[in-house]
Amino acid sequence: MMIQFTILDYIIIVVYFLIAIYIGLKSKNTENSKVDYLVAGRTLTLPAFVATLVSTFYGGVLGVGEFVYTFGISSWFLNAFPYYFFIIIFALFFASKIKKTNMFTIPDKLEATYGKSVSLLGAFFIFLLTTPAPYIFMMGILMQLIFGWSLLLSVIVSLLVSILFLFKGGLKADVNVNKFEFILMYVGFAVIIPFCFANIGGLNYLSENLSDLHLDLTGGNSLQYILVWFFIGAWAIVDPSFHQRCYAAKTEKVARNGVFISLIFWFIFDMLTLLTGLYAAAYFSNLENPTFAYPVLADAILPQGIKALFFLGLIATIMSTLHSYVFVSASTLGNDVFSKISKWNIKMKGDKNLYTQAGILITSIISLLIIFLIPSVVAMWYTIGSLVIPALLIGVVTSYSNKLQVEGKFIFFAMLASFFISLVSFLYGNININGGYPVYPLNLEPMYPGLFAGLLIYLTGYLIQRKSKLNNA
Numbered sequence: 001m002m003i004q005f006t007i008l009d010y011i012i013i014v015v016y017f018l019i020a021i022y023i024g025l026k027s028k029n030t031e032n033s034k035v036d037y038l039v040a041g042r043t044l045t046l047p048a049f050v051a052t053l054v055s056t057f058y059g060g061v062l063g064v065g066e067f068v069y070t071f072g073i074s075s076w077f078l079n080a081f082p083y084y085f086f087i088i089i090f091a092l093f094f095a096s097k098i099k100k101t102n103m104f105t106i107p108d109k110l111e112a113t114y115g116k117s118v119s120l121l122g123a124f125f126i127f128l129l130t131t132p133a134p135y136i137f138m139m140g141i142l143m144q145l146i147f148g149w150s151l152l153l154s155v156i157v158s159l160l161v162s163i164l165f166l167f168k169g170g171l172k173a174d175v176n177v178n179k180f181e182f183i184l185m186y187v188g189f190a191v192i193i194p195f196c197f198a199n200i201g202g203l204n205y206l207s208e209n210l211s212d213l214h215l216d217l218t219g220g221n222s223l224q225y226i227l228v229w230f231f232i233g234a235w236a237i238v239d240p241s242f243h244q245r246c247y248a249a250k251t252e253k254v255a256r257n258g259v260f261i262s263l264i265f266w267f268i269f270d271m272l273t274l275l276t277g278l279y280a281a282a283y284f285s286n287l288e289n290p291t292f293a294y295p296v297l298a299d300a301i302l303p304q305g306i307k308a309l310f311f312l313g314l315i316a317t318i319m320s321t322l323h324s325y326v327f328v329s330a331s332t333l334g335n336d337v338f339s340k341i342s343k344w345n346i347k348m349k350g351d352k353n354l355y356t357q358a359g360i361l362i363t364s365i366i367s368l369l370i371i372f373l374i375p376s377v378v379a380m381w382y383t384i385g386s387l388v389i390p391a392l393l394i395g396v397v398t399s400y401s402n403k404l405q406v407e408g409k410f411i412f413f414a415m416l417a418s419f420f421i422s423l424v425s426f427l428y429g430n431i432n433i434n435g436g437y438p439v440y441p442l443n444l445e446p447m448y449p450g451l452f453a454g455l456l457i458y459l460t461g462y463l464i465q466r467k468s469k470l471n472n473a
Helices: 007-026 034-042 046-056 061-071 074-079 081-093 095-101 106-114 116-129 133-147 151-163 166-199 203-209 223-232 240-248 252-283 290-301 306-336 353-373 377-399 408-431 447-472
Strands: none
Touching: 007 151, 007 166, 007 306, 034 166, 034 240, 034 306, 034 353, 046 166, 046 240, 046 252, 046 306, 061 074, 061 133, 061 252, 061 290, 061 306, 074 081, 074 223, 074 252, 081 095, 081 223, 081 252, 095 106, 095 240, 095 252, 106 116, 106 240, 106 306, 106 377, 106 408, 116 306, 116 377, 116 408, 133 151, 133 290, 133 306, 133 353, 133 377, 151 166, 151 306, 151 353, 166 240, 166 252, 166 290, 166 306, 166 353, 203 252, 223 377, 223 447, 240 252, 240 306, 252 290, 290 306, 306 353, 377 408, 377 447, 408 447
Protein backbone atom coordinates (compact mmCIF):
# COMPACT_ATOMS: atom_id res chain seq x y z
CA MET A 1 0.00 0.00 0.00
CA MET A 2 1.19 3.52 -0.84
CA ILE A 3 -0.45 6.91 -0.27
CA GLN A 4 -0.99 9.11 -3.33
CA PHE A 5 1.12 12.28 -3.09
CA THR A 6 1.79 15.12 -5.49
CA ILE A 7 5.14 16.83 -6.03
CA LEU A 8 4.00 19.63 -3.69
CA ASP A 9 3.33 17.11 -0.91
CA TYR A 10 6.76 15.52 -1.32
CA ILE A 11 8.48 18.93 -1.29
CA ILE A 12 6.71 19.90 1.97
CA ILE A 13 7.70 16.62 3.66
CA VAL A 14 11.34 16.77 2.51
CA VAL A 15 11.62 20.41 3.66
CA TYR A 16 10.45 19.33 7.13
CA PHE A 17 13.28 16.81 7.42
CA LEU A 18 15.85 19.35 6.20
CA ILE A 19 14.67 21.97 8.71
CA ALA A 20 14.63 19.48 11.59
CA ILE A 21 18.17 18.30 10.79
CA TYR A 22 19.37 21.91 10.43
CA ILE A 23 17.90 22.91 13.83
CA GLY A 24 19.43 19.86 15.47
CA LEU A 25 22.91 20.26 13.96
CA LYS A 26 22.92 23.98 14.78
CA SER A 27 22.21 23.23 18.46
CA LYS A 28 25.77 22.52 19.53
CA ASN A 29 26.86 22.61 23.15
CA THR A 30 29.09 25.52 24.10
CA GLU A 31 30.90 23.28 26.57
CA ASN A 32 31.70 19.60 26.20
CA SER A 33 30.39 18.93 29.70
CA LYS A 34 28.08 16.32 31.19
CA VAL A 35 25.64 19.00 32.39
CA ASP A 36 25.46 20.58 28.94
CA TYR A 37 25.14 17.29 27.06
CA LEU A 38 22.73 15.33 29.30
CA VAL A 39 20.51 18.07 30.78
CA ALA A 40 21.00 21.07 28.45
CA GLY A 41 22.87 23.04 31.10
CA ARG A 42 19.74 22.95 33.34
CA THR A 43 18.39 26.00 31.49
CA LEU A 44 14.95 24.92 30.19
CA THR A 45 12.40 27.73 30.44
CA LEU A 46 8.68 27.04 30.85
CA PRO A 47 7.81 27.20 27.08
CA ALA A 48 10.74 24.96 26.16
CA PHE A 49 9.92 22.54 28.99
CA VAL A 50 6.28 22.22 27.89
CA ALA A 51 7.10 21.89 24.19
CA THR A 52 9.69 19.15 24.71
CA LEU A 53 7.71 17.21 27.33
CA VAL A 54 4.44 17.26 25.36
CA SER A 55 6.04 16.21 22.08
CA THR A 56 8.32 13.61 23.67
CA PHE A 57 5.61 11.81 25.63
CA TYR A 58 3.13 11.55 22.75
CA GLY A 59 4.85 9.56 20.07
CA GLY A 60 2.59 6.57 19.59
CA VAL A 61 0.19 8.26 17.22
CA LEU A 62 -0.25 5.33 14.79
CA GLY A 63 -0.79 3.05 17.78
CA VAL A 64 -3.45 5.49 19.00
CA GLY A 65 -5.08 5.36 15.58
CA GLU A 66 -5.03 1.55 15.70
CA PHE A 67 -6.52 1.60 19.22
CA VAL A 68 -9.30 4.11 18.38
CA TYR A 69 -10.21 2.36 15.14
CA THR A 70 -10.49 -0.98 16.95
CA PHE A 71 -11.98 0.02 20.31
CA GLY A 72 -13.46 3.51 19.82
CA ILE A 73 -13.73 5.92 22.73
CA SER A 74 -12.51 3.25 25.17
CA SER A 75 -9.04 3.91 23.77
CA TRP A 76 -9.13 7.29 25.53
CA PHE A 77 -10.44 5.72 28.73
CA LEU A 78 -7.79 2.96 28.69
CA ASN A 79 -4.79 4.71 27.19
CA ALA A 80 -5.15 8.40 28.11
CA PHE A 81 -7.23 8.91 31.25
CA PRO A 82 -4.94 6.73 33.46
CA TYR A 83 -1.98 8.83 32.39
CA TYR A 84 -3.78 12.02 33.44
CA PHE A 85 -4.18 10.59 36.93
CA PHE A 86 -0.53 9.64 37.31
CA ILE A 87 0.72 12.83 35.62
CA ILE A 88 -1.10 14.84 38.27
CA ILE A 89 0.50 12.66 40.97
CA PHE A 90 3.89 13.28 39.34
CA ALA A 91 3.39 17.05 39.21
CA LEU A 92 2.18 17.27 42.82
CA PHE A 93 4.68 14.99 44.53
CA PHE A 94 7.71 14.41 42.31
CA ALA A 95 8.51 17.21 39.83
CA SER A 96 9.95 19.71 42.33
CA LYS A 97 11.78 17.02 44.31
CA ILE A 98 13.41 15.69 41.14
CA LYS A 99 14.60 19.14 40.11
CA LYS A 100 15.95 19.82 43.61
CA THR A 101 18.29 16.81 43.45
CA ASN A 102 20.18 18.27 40.45
CA MET A 103 21.02 14.76 39.26
CA PHE A 104 21.10 13.46 35.70
CA THR A 105 19.09 10.22 35.55
CA ILE A 106 16.78 7.97 37.57
CA PRO A 107 19.59 5.44 38.21
CA ASP A 108 21.65 8.29 39.71
CA LYS A 109 18.88 8.77 42.27
CA LEU A 110 18.57 5.02 42.87
CA GLU A 111 22.31 4.77 43.48
CA ALA A 112 22.29 7.71 45.90
CA THR A 113 19.44 6.11 47.86
CA TYR A 114 19.91 2.35 47.51
CA GLY A 115 23.37 1.69 46.11
CA LYS A 116 25.07 0.63 42.88
CA SER A 117 23.33 -2.76 42.45
CA VAL A 118 19.85 -1.20 42.52
CA SER A 119 21.07 1.55 40.18
CA LEU A 120 22.35 -0.93 37.57
CA LEU A 121 19.18 -3.03 37.78
CA GLY A 122 17.09 0.12 37.43
CA ALA A 123 19.18 1.16 34.42
CA PHE A 124 18.40 -2.17 32.75
CA PHE A 125 14.65 -1.71 33.28
CA ILE A 126 14.74 1.90 32.11
CA PHE A 127 16.60 0.86 28.98
CA LEU A 128 13.77 -1.58 28.21
CA LEU A 129 11.08 0.97 29.08
CA THR A 130 12.46 3.69 26.84
CA THR A 131 13.31 1.58 23.84
CA PRO A 132 12.55 3.69 20.75
CA ALA A 133 11.58 0.52 18.87
CA PRO A 134 7.81 1.28 18.66
CA TYR A 135 8.52 4.74 17.27
CA ILE A 136 11.13 3.56 14.78
CA PHE A 137 8.58 0.97 13.66
CA MET A 138 5.85 3.61 13.22
CA MET A 139 8.18 5.93 11.33
CA GLY A 140 9.18 3.01 9.14
CA ILE A 141 5.52 2.36 8.33
CA LEU A 142 4.98 6.03 7.45
CA MET A 143 8.08 6.22 5.28
CA GLN A 144 6.96 3.05 3.53
CA LEU A 145 3.53 4.55 2.85
CA ILE A 146 4.97 7.85 1.63
CA PHE A 147 7.93 6.72 -0.46
CA GLY A 148 7.12 3.08 -1.22
CA TRP A 149 10.38 1.76 0.24
CA SER A 150 10.76 -1.59 1.95
CA LEU A 151 10.08 -1.63 5.71
CA LEU A 152 13.73 -2.42 6.47
CA LEU A 153 15.02 0.53 4.44
CA SER A 154 12.30 2.77 5.88
CA VAL A 155 13.17 2.06 9.53
CA ILE A 156 16.91 2.45 8.88
CA VAL A 157 16.47 5.83 7.15
CA SER A 158 14.11 7.01 9.92
CA LEU A 159 16.61 5.99 12.57
CA LEU A 160 19.58 7.64 10.85
CA VAL A 161 17.73 10.94 10.40
CA SER A 162 16.62 10.96 14.05
CA ILE A 163 20.06 10.33 15.58
CA LEU A 164 22.13 12.49 13.24
CA PHE A 165 22.07 15.58 15.47
CA LEU A 166 22.17 13.81 18.85
CA PHE A 167 25.87 12.91 18.77
CA LYS A 168 27.09 16.46 19.26
CA GLY A 169 24.00 18.36 20.36
CA GLY A 170 22.71 16.04 23.11
CA LEU A 171 19.59 17.10 24.98
CA LYS A 172 19.86 20.70 23.77
CA ALA A 173 19.51 19.57 20.14
CA ASP A 174 16.72 17.20 21.13
CA VAL A 175 14.76 20.01 22.84
CA ASN A 176 15.22 22.52 20.03
CA VAL A 177 13.92 20.07 17.43
CA ASN A 178 11.05 19.19 19.81
CA LYS A 179 9.93 22.85 19.77
CA PHE A 180 9.54 22.71 15.99
CA GLU A 181 7.79 19.34 16.14
CA PHE A 182 5.42 20.50 18.91
CA ILE A 183 3.92 23.10 16.56
CA LEU A 184 3.62 20.70 13.63
CA MET A 185 1.85 17.93 15.57
CA TYR A 186 -1.03 20.27 16.48
CA VAL A 187 -1.18 21.87 13.03
CA GLY A 188 -1.36 18.45 11.41
CA PHE A 189 -4.40 17.24 13.35
CA ALA A 190 -6.07 20.65 13.39
CA VAL A 191 -6.25 20.74 9.58
CA ILE A 192 -7.99 17.37 9.11
CA ILE A 193 -10.99 17.95 11.42
CA PRO A 194 -12.72 20.60 9.22
CA PHE A 195 -12.32 18.31 6.19
CA CYS A 196 -13.89 15.44 8.15
CA PHE A 197 -16.92 17.61 8.89
CA ALA A 198 -17.16 18.93 5.32
CA ASN A 199 -16.46 15.72 3.36
CA ILE A 200 -17.88 13.05 5.67
CA GLY A 201 -20.41 14.62 8.01
CA GLY A 202 -20.95 16.09 11.45
CA LEU A 203 -21.06 14.36 14.81
CA ASN A 204 -24.42 12.79 13.88
CA TYR A 205 -22.60 10.81 11.20
CA LEU A 206 -20.41 9.26 13.86
CA SER A 207 -23.30 8.27 16.13
CA GLU A 208 -25.12 6.70 13.16
CA ASN A 209 -22.17 4.81 11.70
CA LEU A 210 -20.15 3.65 14.69
CA SER A 211 -20.88 0.37 16.45
CA ASP A 212 -22.02 0.17 20.07
CA LEU A 213 -18.56 -1.18 20.89
CA HIS A 214 -16.94 2.01 19.59
CA LEU A 215 -19.24 4.16 21.72
CA ASP A 216 -18.79 2.05 24.87
CA LEU A 217 -16.42 3.67 27.38
CA THR A 218 -14.92 0.29 28.36
CA GLY A 219 -14.89 -1.16 24.84
CA GLY A 220 -16.27 -4.45 26.16
CA ASN A 221 -12.98 -5.20 27.93
CA SER A 222 -12.78 -7.02 31.27
CA LEU A 223 -12.15 -5.16 34.52
CA GLN A 224 -8.80 -6.96 34.90
CA TYR A 225 -7.68 -5.82 31.44
CA ILE A 226 -8.83 -2.24 32.14
CA LEU A 227 -6.91 -2.19 35.43
CA VAL A 228 -3.72 -3.34 33.69
CA TRP A 229 -3.95 -0.38 31.33
CA PHE A 230 -4.68 1.86 34.31
CA PHE A 231 -1.50 0.76 36.07
CA ILE A 232 0.44 1.11 32.82
CA GLY A 233 -0.50 4.79 33.18
CA ALA A 234 2.00 4.82 36.07
CA TRP A 235 4.53 4.87 33.21
CA ALA A 236 4.38 8.67 33.66
CA ILE A 237 5.91 8.43 37.14
CA VAL A 238 8.88 6.30 36.08
CA ASP A 239 9.34 7.60 32.53
CA PRO A 240 12.93 8.90 32.28
CA SER A 241 11.93 11.65 29.84
CA PHE A 242 9.81 13.23 32.61
CA HIS A 243 12.71 13.03 35.05
CA GLN A 244 15.25 14.24 32.50
CA ARG A 245 13.16 17.32 31.66
CA CYS A 246 12.75 18.08 35.37
CA TYR A 247 16.51 17.77 35.90
CA ALA A 248 17.01 20.15 32.95
CA ALA A 249 14.40 22.71 34.09
CA LYS A 250 15.62 26.15 35.12
CA THR A 251 13.73 26.12 38.43
CA GLU A 252 11.52 23.87 40.54
CA LYS A 253 8.54 26.05 39.61
CA VAL A 254 9.20 25.47 35.89
CA ALA A 255 9.26 21.71 36.47
CA ARG A 256 6.04 21.56 38.50
CA ASN A 257 3.98 24.06 36.48
CA GLY A 258 5.36 22.72 33.22
CA VAL A 259 3.92 19.28 33.90
CA PHE A 260 0.47 20.71 34.71
CA ILE A 261 0.45 22.86 31.54
CA SER A 262 1.63 19.89 29.49
CA LEU A 263 -1.35 17.91 30.73
CA ILE A 264 -3.71 20.51 29.21
CA PHE A 265 -1.96 20.19 25.84
CA TRP A 266 -2.08 16.38 26.01
CA PHE A 267 -5.83 16.50 26.63
CA ILE A 268 -6.33 18.77 23.60
CA PHE A 269 -4.25 16.49 21.41
CA ASP A 270 -6.09 13.42 22.71
CA MET A 271 -9.38 14.96 21.64
CA LEU A 272 -8.02 15.70 18.16
CA THR A 273 -6.63 12.17 17.68
CA LEU A 274 -9.75 10.55 19.15
CA LEU A 275 -12.12 12.43 16.86
CA THR A 276 -9.97 11.72 13.80
CA GLY A 277 -9.80 8.01 14.69
CA LEU A 278 -13.56 7.80 15.15
CA TYR A 279 -14.08 9.30 11.69
CA ALA A 280 -11.72 6.68 10.26
CA ALA A 281 -13.66 3.89 12.00
CA ALA A 282 -17.00 5.24 10.76
CA TYR A 283 -15.82 5.90 7.20
CA PHE A 284 -13.86 2.65 6.68
CA SER A 285 -15.64 -0.32 8.23
CA ASN A 286 -13.12 -3.03 7.31
CA LEU A 287 -9.54 -1.79 7.20
CA GLU A 288 -7.18 -4.71 6.78
CA ASN A 289 -4.59 -3.03 9.01
CA PRO A 290 -5.97 -0.56 11.63
CA THR A 291 -2.46 0.88 12.06
CA PHE A 292 -3.13 2.72 8.77
CA ALA A 293 -6.35 4.35 10.05
CA TYR A 294 -5.04 7.93 10.06
CA PRO A 295 -3.01 7.77 6.82
CA VAL A 296 -5.85 6.11 4.87
CA LEU A 297 -8.40 8.68 6.07
CA ALA A 298 -6.09 11.55 5.12
CA ASP A 299 -5.49 10.05 1.69
CA ALA A 300 -9.24 9.81 1.10
CA ILE A 301 -10.37 13.31 2.11
CA LEU A 302 -7.47 15.78 2.01
CA PRO A 303 -6.31 17.79 -1.03
CA GLN A 304 -2.66 18.21 -2.01
CA GLY A 305 -0.58 20.34 0.31
CA ILE A 306 -3.05 19.90 3.17
CA LYS A 307 -2.43 16.16 3.01
CA ALA A 308 1.31 16.80 3.44
CA LEU A 309 0.60 19.02 6.47
CA PHE A 310 -1.37 16.22 8.12
CA PHE A 311 1.40 13.74 7.44
CA LEU A 312 3.88 16.23 8.91
CA GLY A 313 1.74 16.14 12.05
CA LEU A 314 2.08 12.35 12.15
CA ILE A 315 5.79 12.45 11.37
CA ALA A 316 6.57 15.19 13.91
CA THR A 317 4.60 13.42 16.65
CA ILE A 318 6.53 10.19 16.13
CA MET A 319 9.94 11.69 15.43
CA SER A 320 9.85 13.86 18.56
CA THR A 321 9.55 10.76 20.73
CA LEU A 322 11.86 8.68 18.58
CA HIS A 323 14.96 10.85 18.94
CA SER A 324 14.12 11.75 22.56
CA TYR A 325 13.84 8.08 23.55
CA VAL A 326 16.99 7.21 21.63
CA PHE A 327 18.80 9.82 23.71
CA VAL A 328 17.28 8.71 27.01
CA SER A 329 18.14 5.06 26.30
CA ALA A 330 21.63 6.03 25.19
CA SER A 331 22.27 8.18 28.28
CA THR A 332 21.05 5.30 30.44
CA LEU A 333 23.64 3.02 28.86
CA GLY A 334 26.37 5.64 28.81
CA ASN A 335 25.91 7.42 32.14
CA ASP A 336 24.41 4.61 34.21
CA VAL A 337 26.04 1.45 32.88
CA PHE A 338 29.23 1.94 30.84
CA SER A 339 30.75 4.69 33.00
CA LYS A 340 30.05 2.72 36.20
CA ILE A 341 31.49 -0.64 35.19
CA SER A 342 35.14 -0.38 36.11
CA LYS A 343 36.62 -2.58 33.39
CA TRP A 344 34.82 -0.45 30.74
CA ASN A 345 35.63 2.80 32.47
CA ILE A 346 38.72 3.46 30.40
CA LYS A 347 40.28 6.86 29.85
CA MET A 348 38.68 8.70 26.97
CA LYS A 349 40.54 12.00 27.23
CA GLY A 350 38.10 13.08 29.91
CA ASP A 351 35.13 13.02 27.54
CA LYS A 352 32.49 11.00 29.40
CA ASN A 353 29.93 11.92 26.72
CA LEU A 354 31.54 9.30 24.49
CA TYR A 355 29.79 6.65 26.59
CA THR A 356 26.41 8.13 25.71
CA GLN A 357 27.40 8.47 22.06
CA ALA A 358 28.28 4.78 22.03
CA GLY A 359 24.93 4.16 23.70
CA ILE A 360 23.17 5.84 20.77
CA LEU A 361 24.60 3.24 18.37
CA ILE A 362 23.84 0.28 20.66
CA THR A 363 20.30 1.51 21.36
CA SER A 364 19.67 1.81 17.64
CA ILE A 365 20.83 -1.74 16.89
CA ILE A 366 18.82 -3.32 19.74
CA SER A 367 15.70 -1.37 18.74
CA LEU A 368 15.88 -2.77 15.22
CA LEU A 369 15.98 -6.30 16.67
CA ILE A 370 12.92 -5.62 18.87
CA ILE A 371 10.93 -4.37 15.88
CA PHE A 372 11.27 -7.68 14.09
CA LEU A 373 10.53 -9.70 17.25
CA ILE A 374 7.36 -7.76 18.21
CA PRO A 375 5.99 -6.11 15.03
CA SER A 376 3.00 -4.41 16.75
CA VAL A 377 3.02 -1.02 18.45
CA VAL A 378 0.23 -1.78 20.94
CA ALA A 379 1.80 -5.17 21.74
CA MET A 380 5.15 -3.48 22.46
CA TRP A 381 3.53 -0.97 24.82
CA TYR A 382 1.51 -3.62 26.64
CA THR A 383 4.36 -6.12 26.93
CA ILE A 384 7.06 -3.70 28.05
CA GLY A 385 4.72 -1.80 30.36
CA SER A 386 3.42 -4.97 32.03
CA LEU A 387 6.91 -6.32 32.73
CA VAL A 388 8.87 -3.21 33.64
CA ILE A 389 6.61 -0.64 35.29
CA PRO A 390 5.80 -2.64 38.48
CA ALA A 391 9.50 -3.28 39.07
CA LEU A 392 10.53 0.35 38.59
CA LEU A 393 7.69 1.86 40.61
CA ILE A 394 8.84 0.26 43.86
CA GLY A 395 12.35 1.70 43.67
CA VAL A 396 11.59 5.10 42.14
CA VAL A 397 8.61 6.06 44.33
CA THR A 398 10.24 5.04 47.62
CA SER A 399 13.53 6.78 46.75
CA TYR A 400 11.81 10.17 47.11
CA SER A 401 10.37 9.51 50.57
CA ASN A 402 12.60 8.95 53.63
CA LYS A 403 9.69 7.34 55.47
CA LEU A 404 9.22 4.67 52.78
CA GLN A 405 12.86 3.76 52.22
CA VAL A 406 14.25 0.37 53.25
CA GLU A 407 17.61 -1.34 52.88
CA GLY A 408 18.86 -1.53 49.31
CA LYS A 409 18.90 -5.35 49.29
CA PHE A 410 15.09 -5.46 49.76
CA ILE A 411 14.54 -2.99 46.91
CA PHE A 412 16.92 -4.95 44.67
CA PHE A 413 15.16 -8.27 45.23
CA ALA A 414 11.71 -6.65 45.07
CA MET A 415 12.51 -5.15 41.65
CA LEU A 416 14.15 -8.34 40.40
CA ALA A 417 11.32 -10.62 41.60
CA SER A 418 8.66 -8.33 40.18
CA PHE A 419 10.20 -8.38 36.71
CA PHE A 420 11.12 -12.06 36.72
CA ILE A 421 7.70 -13.33 37.88
CA SER A 422 5.87 -11.09 35.38
CA LEU A 423 8.19 -12.37 32.63
CA VAL A 424 7.61 -16.04 33.55
CA SER A 425 3.85 -15.45 33.61
CA PHE A 426 4.02 -13.71 30.23
CA LEU A 427 6.06 -16.50 28.62
CA TYR A 428 3.80 -19.20 30.10
CA GLY A 429 0.68 -17.50 28.76
CA ASN A 430 2.12 -17.07 25.28
CA ILE A 431 3.16 -20.72 25.13
CA ASN A 432 -0.31 -21.85 26.21
CA ILE A 433 -2.67 -20.29 23.69
CA ASN A 434 -6.40 -21.01 23.73
CA GLY A 435 -8.65 -19.58 21.06
CA GLY A 436 -5.94 -17.19 19.95
CA TYR A 437 -5.50 -15.73 23.45
CA PRO A 438 -2.74 -16.44 26.00
CA VAL A 439 -3.72 -18.37 29.14
CA TYR A 440 -1.84 -16.95 32.10
CA PRO A 441 -1.40 -18.71 35.49
CA LEU A 442 -4.52 -18.23 37.66
CA ASN A 443 -5.92 -16.20 34.73
CA LEU A 444 -4.03 -13.15 36.00
CA GLU A 445 -2.43 -10.69 33.58
CA PRO A 446 1.41 -10.83 33.99
CA MET A 447 1.58 -7.44 35.69
CA TYR A 448 -0.34 -8.58 38.77
CA PRO A 449 1.78 -11.49 40.08
CA GLY A 450 4.93 -9.45 39.50
CA LEU A 451 3.52 -6.44 41.31
CA PHE A 452 2.31 -8.55 44.25
CA ALA A 453 5.69 -10.33 44.56
CA GLY A 454 7.63 -7.06 44.52
CA LEU A 455 5.35 -5.43 47.08
CA LEU A 456 5.53 -8.48 49.34
CA ILE A 457 9.35 -8.35 49.44
CA TYR A 458 9.33 -4.59 49.94
CA LEU A 459 6.77 -4.78 52.77
CA THR A 460 8.81 -7.54 54.44
CA GLY A 461 11.84 -5.27 54.43
CA TYR A 462 9.77 -2.33 55.65
CA LEU A 463 8.34 -4.31 58.60
CA ILE A 464 11.75 -5.73 59.56
CA GLN A 465 13.25 -2.25 59.50
CA ARG A 466 10.39 -0.78 61.51
CA LYS A 467 10.64 -3.56 64.11
CA SER A 468 14.39 -2.96 64.37
CA LYS A 469 13.84 0.74 65.01
CA LEU A 470 11.26 0.03 67.71
CA ASN A 471 13.62 -2.41 69.44
CA ASN A 472 16.43 0.14 69.39
CA ALA A 473 14.22 2.98 70.62
